[in-house]
Amino acid sequence: MKRKYLYLILSPLVIAAAFFAVSALPDKPKAKPIDDKSILAVEVEYAKPQTLQNNIEVTGKLKAKDRYEIYAEVEGRLLPSAKKFREGNYYKKGQVLLQIDKQERYMTLLADKSNFMTSLTAILPDLKEDFKESYLSWNQYLKDLDIKKSLKALPEPKTEKEKYFIAGKGIYSSYYSIKSAEEKLSKYTLYAPFSGSISKSNVEAGTAVRAGQELGEMVNLSSYELEVTAPLKDIEHFKIGNEVKLFSSELKGEWTGKVIRVGNTLDANSQSVKVYIQTSGKNLKEGMFLTAQVNSESYDEAIQIPRKLIFDNNQIYIIKDSKLALQSIEVMETFKSDAIVKGVPAKSAVLMTNIKNPYTGMKVQVLNAQ
Structure with missing residues (x-):
C-alpha cells in the first residue's frame, strides 16, 4: 500500500521535470517558404561583331582528266615490244604502245601499188595523144611514185573529158582503194596519245587480237x-x-x-x-x-551563332537587366549547325542556352557574367 502511494506522489514530479527539460531546449528554426517561381540559370556569349566568311x-x-581506252581496229598477232604493256608503265606522247603483225597486209598493199603504177603507165600514151596539156603532170606523178611511201594526191583533170577518161580507166577507184588500205595499215601500230601510264592491260605479246577487242586503258x-x-x-x-x-x-x-x-x-x-x-x-x-x-563572300559587323537559337527567321534573345529581350537580326548565311547574322550590338549578352517556352521579360540568371 505504501508503495502505491509513493508512485502517486513521484509521477507528477517526473512529469513536471520532463516538461521543464523540454522547455529548456533551443527553438527549432522555422522552414522558409518555397518560391515556386525559381530563376533559370543560362549561359551567354558577348557579341563581338567582326568580318566573317563561311568556308x-x-x-x-x-x-584522271584524260583517259584513253585502247581498242584494236584490225586483227592479227600482237608483237613483243621494247616496253611491256603492263599496268603502271609510263609512256611519253607518241611512243609506241602496241604493234600488231602487219606484214601480210603490207605486202598486199605493195602489190596494189604496183598494179596502180601499171594502170598509170598504160594511160600515158593516150594522155599524150589526147590531153597534151595534162600529160606532163601525170608523167611526173608516175616518176615520183614510190610504192613504199604513201600515195600523193592525183593531178587535177583540166577538162570534163579528161576526168571521164581517167575514171573510165579505173584510176580513181584504184587510188582510193590504196588510200583506204594505207589508213588501215596505220592502225597496226598504236601510239601513246599523251604522256601517261597504263591503268589496265588485257593482252599479252604473241596472242591473237580481233577487231573491236579492248586491249587496255591509259590515263594522264x-x-x-x-x-x-x-x-x-x-x-x-x-x-x-x-x-x-x-x-x-x-x-x-x-x-x-x-x-x-x-x-x-x-x-x-x-x-x-x-x-x-x-x-x-x-x-x-x-x-x-x-x-x-x-x-563565301565576306560579311562585316557580323557574328556566328547556333541556328537553333534563331526563331521566326530573324529573332534571337539577348539578356538585359537579367531578363530576356528580343533582338531583331539579319541572317546572312546558314551552314551546318551555325549561321552568320548581323544586327547584334557589340557586347550584347546573346542567349546560348536553349530554353523551353521562353518569353520577353523572363527572369534568368547568367552563369558566365562578365
Whole structure:
C-alpha cells in the first residue's frame, strides 16, 4: 500500500521535470517558404561583331582528266615490244604502245601499188595523144611514185573529158582503194596519245587480237578532275574559273584547283549540282578522295551563332537587366549547325542556352557574367 502511494506522489514530479527539460531546449528554426517561381540559370556569349566568311566544303573522288581506252581496229598477232604493256608503265606522247603483225597486209598493199603504177603507165600514151596539156603532170606523178611511201594526191583533170577518161580507166577507184588500205595499215601500230601510264592491260605479246577487242586503258597523270556535288544554296560560289583549296584527310599538304565545269541538272533528292574541278600536283592519285574548300563572300559587323537559337527567321534573345529581350537580326548565311547574322550590338549578352517556352521579360540568371 505504501508503495502505491509513493508512485502517486513521484509521477507528477517526473512529469513536471520532463516538461521543464523540454522547455529548456533551443527553438527549432522555422522552414522558409518555397518560391515556386525559381530563376533559370543560362549561359551567354558577348557579341563581338567582326568580318566573317563561311568556308564551304564538299568532297569528291579524283579521276584522271584524260583517259584513253585502247581498242584494236584490225586483227592479227600482237608483237613483243621494247616496253611491256603492263599496268603502271609510263609512256611519253607518241611512243609506241602496241604493234600488231602487219606484214601480210603490207605486202598486199605493195602489190596494189604496183598494179596502180601499171594502170598509170598504160594511160600515158593516150594522155599524150589526147590531153597534151595534162600529160606532163601525170608523167611526173608516175616518176615520183614510190610504192613504199604513201600515195600523193592525183593531178587535177583540166577538162570534163579528161576526168571521164581517167575514171573510165579505173584510176580513181584504184587510188582510193590504196588510200583506204594505207589508213588501215596505220592502225597496226598504236601510239601513246599523251604522256601517261597504263591503268589496265588485257593482252599479252604473241596472242591473237580481233577487231573491236579492248586491249587496255591509259590515263594522264599530270592532270586530274575532281567531281563534287555542291548544295544548290552554295552553287553561286562555284563559278567557272574560280580557284578552290583542296586537301585530303589521309595525306598532308594542300593543292589548288580550278572550277572548269558546272552541271546544268539538279539532283532532286539531294538538291545539289555537280561541279568539276581540275587540279594537279605531287602525291595525287586517281581514286583518292579530296575535299574542296571555297570561301563565301565576306560579311562585316557580323557574328556566328547556333541556328537553333534563331526563331521566326530573324529573332534571337539577348539578356538585359537579367531578363530576356528580343533582338531583331539579319541572317546572312546558314551552314551546318551555325549561321552568320548581323544586327547584334557589340557586347550584347546573346542567349546560348536553349530554353523551353521562353518569353520577353523572363527572369534568368547568367552563369558566365562578365
